[in-house]
Every structure is written in structure tokens, then in C-alpha cells.
Amino acid sequence: MISLGAIVGIYQFNNESVQGNHIYIMMKELQKFLVDDAVLWQQKNIFLGCHSTRMICESVEEDLPNCYNARLLAITADTEVANRNELFDSLEINRLKRASLRDSELILLAYQKWGEELPRYLVGDFAFMIWDGKEQKLFGARDYSGTRPIYYFHDQKHFAFCTLIQPLLLLPFVDKSFNEVWIADFFLGSPDGSDSINPSSTIYKNIIQVPPSHTISVCDGLVKVKKYSHFINR
Template identity: 45%
Template sequence: MPAIAGIVQLNNVEAPGNHGFELMKAINIHPWDEAIIWQQKQIFLGCVVPKLGETLPYVDVERKMAITADVHLDNREELFDRLGIEEVERKTVQDGQLILKAYQKWGRDCPDFLVGKFIFAIWDDSEEMLFGAIGYEREEPLYYFHNQETFAFCTSIAPLLTLPYVDSKFNDQWFATFANDNEPRVSEADLFITPYEQIMQIPPGYVITLMENQLEISLYHKQNVKGSRRTKSSSYDEYV
């Protein structure tokens, strides 16, 4: 199945190429899929897509932006109209590219205008910022590791454990909450934990912004109504 992954080095040094390679190699890739990678300075993005499918990661060289995504948009025609894309171009614009255009127009509010199943991460080189979102219609979360030097993410949890700086120590809080035979009382913070202490997850319906080592996790509105805004803002430190 399609998968996305990425690594951002937060200390202004180049991302080790072998780390991204090992991350992608650990993803279960079927014979009908292919893994595509893109790397520039401190950022690595990867995507597993069907062969002859969408080209991802997609890079906008002029705008200095790149996107990796697993996406199927249901409101392409509406987005074409809102973004002013000419009729002759519409057949060649793929969903990942369309999301990038939406980000270029609406910035971090762009998920408010998207309808469909999607998860994506955009690297904005001019801002030195990673921005991503997980749509409400998607069932699976995004897993990530974050410390002072590195932010790594993947749609599967196991590949993150192959990175040399990620400890596989079990999370006692997760087992106490979710492995108990009694019905657990799940708090909001519990939605972000995983069976591993150093790996967190971001549920559907959230956006992430990583800039200057500050990670912001926020809910966004489900309805794609122009002018809608995210309803809640939460810092990374609140969930560790």
C-alpha cells in the first residue's frame, strides 16, 4: 500500500543519506509498488507508490517546495476552479501537485479546502518549515520521532525503529491504558502515544508544523468552507 516517510535534520547539517535509505528499505513494498526518494540538505522525503502511478515526492523547483503524500482527492474540480487552473492543464495535474498548489495559495489553512483521503508532508525551503496533515477520512495515524537533532516520520511504525537514534523501549503508559482487559479511560494525551516511548503518533484530523525545532500539532475543521480555521493548538511538549 502507499506509504510516506521523511527525515528533517534540525541542526542545519545534511541528513545522512543512509538513514533515509534504511527507513524506506524497512517499508513493506509490494512488487507492483516502487519507492521514490528526494533529498536536499537537511531534508529527506520518500514515498511508496504504485508503478506507473503518481510521481511522488513532487518537487516545485521554482517555489523551492516538495511534497510527499498518499492522497485521493474527491473535490479536484472544485480545487481547479478555486486555484484558477486552466482547463488544458487539469488532466496533467496530479493530486499531490494539487495539494502543493493549495498550500501555495492558502498556506497552513489548505487542509480546510481538501476533501478525500489524504496524508501529506510539505517541505517549504524558503521558510525552512515542514508542514503536514492527516485527513479525517484516513483511518491510520502518522508516526514520528522528535528530539533536538532530528524529526523523522512514517506511516508505519516499524521503519522508525531501524533508525540508530530511536530506542525501542516499550511505553508503560500505553500498555497500562490500552492493554488492560478493563475498558480504558482514554485521555486526549493518550491519543498521541504508541507502544514505544520515543515514538508518538498523530491521529486523523490533525495538522503538524515543524519550524526552528518547534513542533505544533493542531486540529483543523473537517468542512472545506472558505475562511474556516483550526479549532485547537497543542504543543509537542503537552503530549510527552
């Protein structure tokens, strides 16, 4: 039986601590699904969690070329990276360390080198969110095919995300109004038979999804979603 991987998180824009009960209800909702592991990480106004896939957090050392100054980085990810060997070579990773390096760790190392350009170099199925402590920024991406979703809600105080919608609906600050435009498009469709539904919209008016092959950056209360194209190594 295949287990469901899921990632969750909350970022408080007002620098207040993430409430423990909000963390609890999101993680508890994921217990309905078969998982291999469940991990959570928190630093005052930021919380990251995952089920099934590993999450790591570390103070990054200055031992790689082209890396930034030492800072606290954390990642939660649901990934199957298909071009690991190519990334190993590009990042000049010691061959003795390659077999034991998890996908989430590999993505974090790639972020140190390429920053927000990182998703262009990834091949495979992935949804991840990285907390960059130095920049006080949350950055994530969804793969080209959209195999793994990322749903999110934000207002003036909160940003919350998950690869499933239901945990977001349990948060008291999330507006649960239905999206009448989405519902109409879903049932009526477009006259020419094409898909007219906005790829970022969902059945809930204020719960949005990151479209396939897009990144999301959350900093200083601002949420930016941007399309990326794959880097072709010729």
C-alpha cells in the same frame, strides 16, 4: 491486489546533512511491500521519500493568484483527494491541465494559496508532508477520518516521520522504549468501556502519531500539532 502507499522523511535540526545510511534503511524497509513506484528527494538536512504515491519537488513559479514569492517546495504524499473539481475551480486551474494534475501537485498548489489552512479545504483520505524551503519548515496533515497515519519521532537533533512505525524503529537515534501507559490502557481499558488511549500516543514512548484532522508543523526545532476543522462552502 492493492499496493501500500507510504511516505517517509528525516529533517536535521542542526543543519547537518541527512546520513545516507539512514535514508537507505528507511527506504529498504518499505521494499517489503508491493509498490508501483519508489522515489526519494534530498537537500542537505531534509530528505523526503515515498512508495507507491508520487512525490514532486519544484521551484514554484509566480503564475498563480495569491501565491507567495518563488521558493523551493517539495511534497511527499499518500492521498486520494475526493474534491478535485472543487479545488480546480477554487485555484482557477486551466481545464486543459486538470486531468493530468496529480493529487500531490494539487495539494502543493493549494498550499501556495491557503498555507497551513490548506487541510480545511481537502476532502478524502490523505497524509502528506511539505518542505517549504523559503520558510525552512516542514508542514503536514492527516485526514479527518485518520485513514492514513503519520508517525514521528523527534529529539534535539532529528525529526523523522513515516506512515509506518517499523522504518522509524530502524533508525539508530530513535528511542525504542515501550509506552507502559499505552500498554496498560490497551489491555485494561477504561471502567466505562470508552477508549481512554491518547490518540497521539503509540506503543512506543517516544514515537508519536499525528491524530486524525490535525496538522503538524516543524520549524526551528519546534514541533507543533494543531487540530483543524473543515471549511464548509455554502
